Amino acid sequence: MPCSERTQVAIIGAGPAGLLLGHLLHRQGIDTVIVEARSREYVEARIRAGILEQGTREVLAEAGLGDRMEREGLLHGGIHLRFDGRNHHIPMSELTGGRQVTVYGQTEVVKDLVLARIESGAPLRFECADVRVHGLDADEPVVRYVLDGEERELRCELVAGCDGFHGVCRPSIPAGVLSIFERVYPYAWLGILADVAPSTDELIYARHERGFALHSMRSPSISRLYVQVDPGDDVGHWPDERVWEELHLRLACEGFALEEGPVLEKSITPMRSFVASPMRYRSLLLAGDAAHIVPPTGAKGLNLAVADVTVLALALASYFADGSATGLDEYSDRCLARVWRAQHFSWWMTTMLHPDPSDDAYGGELARAQLEYVCRSEAAATSLAENYVGLALEWSPQPAAPLTRSARG
Numbered sequence: 001m002p003c004s005e006r007t008q009v010a011i012i013g014a015g016p017a018g019l020l021l022g023h024l025l026h027r028q029g030i031d032t033v034i035v036e037a038r039s040r041e042y043v044e045a046r047i048r049a050g051i052l053e054q055g056t057r058e059v060l061a062e063a064g065l066g067d068r069m070e071r072e073g074l075l076h077g078g079i080h081l082r083f084d085g086r087n088h089h090i091p092m093s094e095l096t097g098g099r100q101v102t103v104y105g106q107t108e109v110v111k112d113l114v115l116a117r118i119e120s121g122a123p124l125r126f127e128c129a130d131v132r133v134h135g136l137d138a139d140e141p142v143v144r145y146v147l148d149g150e151e152r153e154l155r156c157e158l159v160a161g162c163d164g165f166h167g168v169c170r171p172s173i174p175a176g177v178l179s180i181f182e183r184v185y186p187y188a189w190l191g192i193l194a195d196v197a198p199s200t201d202e203l204i205y206a207r208h209e210r211g212f213a214l215h216s217m218r219s220p221s222i223s224r225l226y227v228q229v230d231p232g233d234d235v236g237h238w239p240d241e242r243v244w245e246e247l248h249l250r251l252a253c254e255g256f257a258l259e260e261g262p263v264l265e266k267s268i269t270p271m272r273s274f275v276a277s278p279m280r281y282r283s284l285l286l287a288g289d290a291a292h293i294v295p296p297t298g299a300k301g302l303n304l305a306v307a308d309v310t311v312l313a314l315a316l317a318s319y320f321a322d323g324s325a326t327g328l329d330e331y332s333d334r335c336l337a338r339v340w341r342a343q344h345f346s347w348w349m350t351t352m353l354h355p356d357p358s359d360d361a362y363g364g365e366l367a368r369a370q371l372e373y374v375c376r377s378e379a380a381a382t383s384l385a386e387n388y389v390g391l392a393l394e395w396s397p398q399p400a401a402p403l404t405r406s407a408r409g
């Protein structure tokens with residue numbers, strides 16, 4: 001007989017989505033068990049992006065998770081766009097009434113969340129094998145898994161599918177229920193983590209005929225840099241010298257000098273846009289990468305996951321408080337409105353900044369015209385800025401107020 005236990009919400013996956021949801025529900029006195037396939041070391045070592053929207057920073061701070069972020073995170077009020085050897089600063093804070101982004105690695109966010117979970121004493125099960133979700137149509141869904149060689153059974157009221165793109169939750173939804181929207185880009189990112197102080201005050205996004213490049217950072221002493229490569233390429237073809245050579249060429253600009261340093265990590269990330277809709281099937285609610293993927297150019301992946309679970313935690317809190325299902329019924333539509341806004345912004349940034357080997361010369365000139373416009377038009381730069389720093393968490397397509405300039409005063 002499997003060892004059986006009961007909880008209110010079974011959370012599958014201990015990435016930012018699952019861990020933050022567990023934290024927010026714990027603060028509401030709602031029982032959860034987090035079931036994670038990998039080890040704690042693996043989860044805390046995974047290198048991902050590191051730009052937090054203003055809203056994400058506020059959610060983490062409000063949830064009592066902001067101490068280290070506020071101490072070690074870098075506040076940025078703008079970005080640099082670079083092409084044709086010229087640099088253009090986009091003063092995002094000025095254009096958005098003072099909103100900023102925080103440079104703080106997703107790896108650090110996950111470490112803070114794991115620590116908070118362990119300190120809370122609420123269950124967090126690492127190295128769970130063969131995780132299966134059953135009975136989504138029944139009153140009481142069941143999550144089964146194997147831990148330390150023992151079959152386990154977790155009975156619950158609801159299941160939160162926070163197990164990422166390659167998880168088991170989305171595929172456990174019967175065929176025909178989900179609509180899938182996808183775009184795969186004909187390029188990828190080779191990223192390096194380098195033990196050298198950043199050569200820039202704020203992020204540099206560069207479009208160059210040799211390909212895209214990004215100069216980001218993790219701290220005043222650690223840089224994070226990316227170059228566009230072929231999707232089928234292999235890190236073995238990219239010795240450190242070649243990576244630095246490409247970065248020098250693509251980031252070249254008068255008065256700019258790129259400092260090199262020891263490469264600590266190197267990996268290639270495919271570029272894809274993906275949305276599964278709806279984000280709920282009966283007692284299963286998908287959040288984060290389990291439901292949607294964006295290319296990293298707009299730095300939206302982590303922020304979308306945080307937005308999803310913030311909406312989900314509110315919906316679950318009212319459901320467990322007074323049985324109201326309104327929040328749960330509206331969950332998918334509320335999140336998808338924001339997801340599609342971020343999908344468009346990420347696609348727009350990606351196609352504007354990456355020379356597309358499959359595109360014709362006309363397409364290349366269109367992207368350049370877009371880049372020129374963003375760097376010259378306050379209206380276009382403001383649009384980039386408000387999407388980049390993050391729209392208000394309760395953003396929805398319905399305009400909050402008339403859009404006329406006079407109405408805006």
Ligand code: APR
Nearest residue numbers: 013014015016017036037131163164167288289301302305
């Ligand atoms: N059973 C249990 N856990 C699983 C399973 C499974 N079958 N499959 C995957 N997982 C775990 C993964 O090991 C991972 O820890 O689910 C977690 C999913 O975490 P993420 O992939 O980080 O997804 P999410 O929490 O939605 O965060 C989205 O991560 O990939 C970045 O760019 C993305 O920044 C975004 C963020």
Ligand code: PHB
Nearest residue numbers: 049050216296297298299
């Ligand atoms: C990162 O720091 O890893 C990073 C920053 C901005 C992006 C993507 C990745 O758009």
